[in-house]
Amino acid sequence: MALPTHASTLERVWHYTYLTICALIFLFLIAPILIVIPLSFNAEPYFTFTEKMLKFDPTGFSTRWYDLLLTFGMNEPDAVRDSSWWADAWNNAAWINAAKNSIIIGFFATVIATTLGTVAALGLSRPEMPGRRIIMAILISPMIVPIIITATGLFFFYSSISIQDWGIPYLGVILAHATLGIPFVIITVTATLVGFDHSLTRAAANMGASPARTFFKVQMPLILPGVISGALFAFVTSFDEVVVVLFVGGLDEQTIPRQMWNGIREQISPAILSVATILVIISIALLTVVELLRRRSEKLRGMSPQ
């Protein structure tokens, strides 16, 4: 928004005030997220910048909290760091186990949500779909209904069918997370399908392609960016979810958010900040991927940004 040359003094003053206000709002959005990164390298167990840190004295910084993340819960954290030490870390370190659980749960929840969600989105975006509005409302509702209500309902449901005794680890949490991820898949995939030119599928059918072949050769490549970003959304939803895990997860089903939740509630140590830093870096990476996918999708559909 450029200031026109004929702007009056008042308009100029307002224009720069406005830009300052916007800058402050962006600062409000982004500063709290970035501030954990330097603080996670604090050498002292404080949550604020020490004098040494402000003077960029190297002794004020350390990676001790990252080290604590790795060793916490190990049998012999102080042993020599050889291959058996690393095996110990891999098997026993609490945060590594939590990460493993989070990834397993997130992976299966994403697969379920993405498969079912994409197929349903294909149906929903057909013009002849009956009862579209109400069905869409039902499918999006897991995103709108407060998480505590979902968790409460699932708690009663799972205990009435005693899902813990079925012998499939993480099953309850995976199904719940898939449910929570589905709205995101539906929204992103239907958004990609809005601009989809249906004469392409008709053309393919006209030339003798079977419906399956049409789907994999014509539709799939075009909606793939939307499907992948929907899957990433679903994964992040699962990876970040704590309430359902607290309510229906077994005691051994510790995930990263659950571990963080306990850490924050009991005694908050700067180790939490190092986890937070790692998660921020992961989210930056995911955001980049989604942004690239969005551009690619726009390009495929002939809508490139100027």
Added chain:
Amino acid sequence: MLTTVGGKPLKEALAHAQSRAKRRAFLLVLPLLAFIVVSFIFPIGQMLYKSVSNTGFTISKDFGTGVSTPIMTNLAEWFEENPQGTDPDETAYAALAADLLVLRELKAPGQAGTRINYELSGSRSMFTKAARKAKKLAPPFKESIIDLDEDWADPSLWQAMRTASSAVTVNFYLAALDRKRADDGSVEMVPENRQVYVTLFKRTLILSLMITVICFFLAFPIAHLMATLPMRKSNLLMILVLLPFWTSLLVRTTSWMIVLQSQGVLNDAMVATGILADENRIQMMYNQTGTVIAMTHILLPFMVLPLYSVMSMINPSYVRAARSMGATSWTAFRRIYFPQTVPGIGAGALLVFILSVGYYITPALVGGADGQLISNLIAFHMTKSLNWSLAAALAAILLGAVLLLYWLYDRLIGIDNLKLG
């Protein structure tokens, strides 16, 4: 008449093809719909059932064998035969004595007592005590039971047992609205010092409204800026909005704890620059302020995104036309630009409000005592006080409110227009 190659009337053939296409579209959606119904709708229905079901005083379930036995049957019979307001006579106490004997055999006096305890605190121990001595009870039962504890003659206890002995009840909803049954069965408010839920519902609504308004004032300028900048620059700024959106909720809440606590970054910075004396550091965490600030930050992207998508569609020539016809920039904004942004404001405000009404995690971590919302109380009854029926009733009321707003959102904006980035 027009026919197809096969000789069928064209109209019929078209209708046939149409219904086949409909079926095909529906079959694609069906697996997901079935999944959602089983894993989401059904559990919530079960929870709603729990909020009116009242089996604590009528059925005892042995969790080892899974066998359910009816309890308090004699008393229930007496309640049925004698209308509300009858003073319990000898037959009533005899029925109670018989039921206490059954409780003792089933080892269930604790369960039955707990159910009555929800209505009348302190009565659980009366049940366990009386059941222990149930074998020694002899006629006249009225005297011998009142001998055990004179509270057995309390009319409110008999009222509590009367309501508890029917299988369906609205009492948990009454409790969730700070009301209870009086001794004569009418509905009255609970004593003032025990009224918590209505206050909490009000607080939840007020804080959500506040968060929505703040979000609007913060989102409007930046959405406007992004909508008027060239695409390349606005895409960069968009990343600043989307990064918080993609960052873990717990990470964002933790960051605010670090920034706002009394030994935290913000207070330290203010003390260091001399704005604040060391002894009067501002308490911004573990109270309502903390909840509002952190939740505003978390929900802000949900306001910015719909606003931005509406604003970027507004044709700038309208404002230019107004200016060229002599409107001041303020008038042009107020009369021309702002009315066109209203759909975006509606979408964003409703979304933020819906999401904040049911918020749990952030208030639980940064809310302290007075920053708790209704969700936190539901969690409290689920995990600490174990009054699951009350938790379910509170959840049902919250669900009703959210679904109403959701319906409004669908009416006004349409769910199809929900966008993520």
